[in-house]
Amino acid sequence: MALSTPHLLGLNGVPKEDIQLILDTATTFREVLDRPIKKVPTLQGKTIVNLFYESSTRTRISFELAQKRLSADIVNFSKGTSSVSKGESFKDTVKNIEAMKVDMIVVRHSSAGVPHYLTRISNANIINAGDGLHEHPTQALLDMYSIREKLNSLEGLRICIIGDIAHSRVALSNIYGLKTMGATVNVCGPATMIPKELERLGVKIYNNVDKAIAEHDVINVLRIQLEREAGISIPSLREYHNYFGITAERIERNNKDILILHPGPINRGVELSSEVADGPYQVILNQVTNGVAIRMAVLYLLGTAN
């Protein structure tokens, strides 16, 4: 079995069979992570560059661990957002790195479309670790894996993404992936945080978080960018918490069977109360563990295809 594409640029247009294969392969690797020796020789001799043009802690560490567990040789490159005025161009950096013979590039960048651009200027397999406000496919895959782990299947489930949808690459990848797998996906947030014509992607928009909790099986709660949004898209973090924050009281009042996901990092007391963040409904740390397995699966499937 192999994926239908040499790259993972996003989940838009990725066929169901590919997603199924990644999730199933991740199940195998998830088991490896519970062994005393958490390492397999699968990608021995493969060289992977982690090209991080935007700060990241958990995604970078997760990819790095996944690569080490697969015995790949890895190089990390981190840099602030590039600009022609700041010396070497992105293209030249990539060309130089590629000249050192690398097989795969994992890339994060603040500009949407950089992974696609990379496929035009490089011969390596490209994995998108987050591009601008576009996609973050491995995050969506680990979310899907975590939901499937708890609820057995994605087909027919009702999932609501709550928060700043307009500034989220996680939301888009989740919408694409989950819909492909037969789930219903809707979003909830203040009108200022819903991007234009989102409903044309086949999602319903909720402005009432109680209703959203009541009408879904799963909620995926997004992080509010503290510095950026207060005073611009929302009057204050206090008001956001009061009207859109997920609290234990809200869950108990509306839907005690809900499953809660959060891609991290959490702003406690803003989008999630601490009680919920550490409470019985959430799988937030499972998501983190599963993230390593998902990334192992993606790296394995792309790295061994030819």
Place this chain on the structure above:
Amino acid sequence: MQIILKGGIVINPAQNIEQKLDLLIDNGIIKKIGAIKPGEYSSAKIYDFENKFIVPGLFDMHVHLREPGREDEETVVTGANAAAAGGFTGLACMPNTNPTIDSAEVINFINQKANGHLVNVHSIGAVTLGRKGESLAPIAEMVEAGAVAFSDDGVAVKTAAILRKAMEYASMYDKLVIEHCEDESLAGGAMNESVVSTQLGLPPLPSVSEDLIVMRDILLAEYVGARVHIAHISTKASVEMVRQAKKKGINVTAEVTPHHFTLTHDSLKTFDTNFKMNPPLRSKEDVLAIIEGLKDGTIDCIASDHAPHSIEEKDLEFINAPNGIIGLETQLGLAITELVHKGHLTISQLVEKLSVNPRKILNVPVPQITEDENADLTIFDSDMVWTVDKNKFKSKSKNTPFDKRLLTGKSIAVINNGKMFIDDNFLNITG
């Protein structure tokens, strides 16, 4: 030196001519119009333009020549060469150079660079010093040096207050302000806001940011009683506002670029920076409204917004790449392919939008196809099928989204100022 243009169809909507006529041109002056018998002028060089169109030289009123400042991207001469190759005998260049065209000195510098060229190069002066929107540039001095209009293109004139003053002041010389319509507080995005920007995660640029300034400018033009020209109109709502304003008798005119009637924001899906421009490519609905506007005369003319950028400036991550594409050498082909062959405009209407109207807006004399007049002509073949090859461009820059595109309709030759451009060469036709 005498040349004969044989068998062409002469069209000049400004003179109501549309007829098959031979032309004798002697030292760059039209000397005879009508049937010329074989051997009648035995020393003349004969060009067979059987069934090709001969029209008053085309004029592009929105060009960025990049000189002074970015001569690595374009110069006055290479830009004028590109214009000639694209079928144009005149152009007006925008002031966002470095230094800005905000003084008579810079206009004199450009005039000197363009001196003797086949293509007439006119300067558009900045409305405000440095295009900063703070104090008026020396409009009268620039008029005297040859400025044909005023614009802070790249941005809208910053405040209604200074725009009002500029309109009033420029009116004294019967000059107009050309506006890049974009509300500053809504600017800064990378593509049209829509489901496509949502899908691509690119920072959005809402169409209403254009509409707000179009409305402001129309209201001011009416209030002041001045003329205003809307550059590169791109939205359905703006087209409708211009239409209604014209009906009310307000002196507003508008231009559109070939990319805004040819492409939609769906092209952005490849993240190719050659589709990144400002105003951005809009929706199919906007494109249809623009075509309607061209047909009913709401949109007066077609202009390229020729914006050269070096390869290294454009070959970047999408959000870091600058806006703009070149257009002088694809403009006529796109207009014929998209507007004439699809039945939206006749050849005569096309000539109005590419030759007559831009000159009328700028008060530049429209070339007359009349005996004893300077021969200022474009000869084009409306049926020639060709493939765009950016490597053959005369422009110094290659940033076009139309490379490898099949077009129908191409300029064959231009004549002006005693010179002729044909077969990729400039010829002197005097002496």
